[in-house]
Amino acid sequence: MDAITSKMSQGSCSEVALFPEVSAQCPACRLHALVSIQLVQTDGGNWIQIEHAATDDPLTLDTCPICFGAWFDRGELAAIGDIEVDQQTAPPSSKEVSFRTCPRGHGLMQSLQMPGVLRTPIERCRTCEGVWLDGHERRKLALASTREGQGPRSRQLARRGVIWALQLVTQLPVEVENPERGTPWIVYCLVGLLLAGFLLSVAGVFLYRNWALIGGRFAINPVHTVHTFVTYQFFHANWLHLLGNAYFLYLFGDNIEYLFGRLRFVLLFVGAGLVGGLLHVALSSATATPVIGASGAIAGVMAAYLWSFPNVRLFQVIPFTPIQVKIPAWVYLIVWVVFQAIMAVFSTALSFAWYSHLGGFAFGLLLTPWVLRWRRRQVARAVEVPAHTGTSMLGV
Ligand SMILES: [Zn+2]
Numbered sequence: 417m418d419a420i421t422s423k424m425s426q427g428s429c430s431e432v433a434l435f436p437e438v439s440a441q442c443p444a445c446r447l448h449a450l451v452s453i454q455l456v457q458t459d460g461g462n463w464i465q466i467e468h469a470a471t472d473d474p475l476t477l478d479t480c481p482i483c484f485g486a487w488f489d490r491g492e493l494a495a496i497g498d499i500e501v502d503q504q505t506a507p508p509s510s511k512e513v514s515f516r517t518c519p520r521g522h523g524l525m526q527s528l529q530m531p532g533v534l535r536t537p538i539e540r541c542r543t544c545e546g547v548w549l550d551g552h553e554r555r556k557l558a559l560a561s562t563r564e565g566q567g568p569r570s571r572q573l574a575r576r577g578v579i580w581a582l583q584l585v586t587q588l589p590v591e592v593e594n595p596e597r598g599t600p601w602i603v604y605c606l607v608g609l610l611l612a613g614f615l616l617s618v619a620g621v622f623l624y625r626n627w628a629l630i631g632g633r634f635a636i637n638p639v640h641t642v643h644t645f646v647t648y649q650f651f652h653a654n655w656l657h658l659l660g661n662a663y664f665l666y667l668f669g670d671n672i673e674y675l676f677g678r679l680r681f682v683l684l685f686v687g688a689g690l691v692g693g694l695l696h697v698a699l700s701s702a703t704a705t706p707v708i709g710a711s712g713a714i715a716g717v718m719a720a721y722l723w724s725f726p727n728v729r730l731f732q733v734i735p736f737t738p739i740q741v742k743i744p745a746w747v748y749l750i751v752w753v754v755f756q757a758i759m760a761v762f763s764t765a766l767s768f769a770w771y772s773h774l775g776g777f778a779f780g781l782l783l784t785p786w787v788l789r790w791r792r793r794q795v796a797r798a799v800e801v802p803a804h805t806g807t808s809m810l811g812v
């Protein structure tokens with residue numbers, strides 16, 4: 417053990433010098449540079465994350481804040497005490513070339529089956545013997561560096577109890593992880609605008625009908641009502657409608673704003689609302705009913721979340737029961753959109769603009785892969801290390 421510890425401390429010293437704050441692009445999602453986190457072991461034997469590496473000899477890991485995967489340099493996984501990844505433990509037949517590259521710059525890694533330990537193969541670099549664990553694999557082996565795994569158990573249980581009680585009343589989903597990074601200013605501004613629109617219409621300053629989307633009115637006079645494709649998003653029917661939309665905007669929007677950047681996030685929101693409005697006008701039979709609310713725009717944000725964070729888990733109470741389950745976001749969002757589609761076709765209730773939800777969702781589904789491609793290129797450029805000088809010299 418002592419040998420490992422001393423090797424570890426040497427490892428982390430040289431690592432600090434070579435890979436300061438941020439190292440390479442996440443080999444799994446490629447949406448973020450790996451970020452160093454420091455862990456120390458408590459008296460109880462648990463590893464906890466510390467903010468500043470002031471204390472004695474922390475263990476430095478590189479993690480991805482988007483997909484929660486983690487890179488373990490040689491020996492780190494064993495030091496944390498999860499598993500010993502040893503070439504001997506895996507049968508040679510299970511070793512295949514992975515399509516992911518070593519974040520230390522050694523090219524494609526090897527994918528390694530760990531029968532009896534994990535169902536999915538892990539990636540290992542043949543050169544530096546570092547190991548990559550995806551978020552769910554790492555969760556299975558250790559909760560040490562995720563937020564959920566920190567703090568005393570009693571506090572975690574108390575928090576979970578409060579969430580459960582609130583969910584029984586509201587039936588709303590809650591993110592288990594995926595904390596916000598940076599301040600989601602656009603989300604806050606949009607919530608402020610939604611609130612202002614609602615209060616001004618309640619106060620009678622704006623007559624919401626004038627700003628609502630009405631299919632029949634648009635058909636008669638398109639030039640004078642074209643602005644309603646944007647304005648309808650900022651008015652709500654009642655407090656419940658407003659608070660529900662604001663909650664979903666915050667729940668899914670904070671992480672998406674961080675990932676997209678502010679300008680693209682605004683484009684997503686407004687564009688989804690616009691396309692949602694167009695689809696509603698084109699397909700809905702409710703041509704005389706005024707449509708208001710940001711749900712079409714928020715559906716676009718939800719679609720972006722489906723692409724970007726499919727495996728983040730949400731707490732959800734099964735409707736009409738006290739049973740709380742943890743489900744991946746992709747399950748929640750697909751169930752949600754299928755429900756919208758079924759209701760759009762079969763529901764006769766005119767007070768729900770199902771098609772605007774579907775249109776907004778479709779816009780988010782189409783826009784997001786394009787944004788993610790841009791983001792991957794941007795991160796790759798940011799972490800780019802000058803090519804091996806030897807090779808480039810040969811080329812000259
Ligand atoms: Zn990642």
Ligand SMILES: [Zn+2]
Binds near residue numbers: 518
């Ligand atoms: Zn390597």
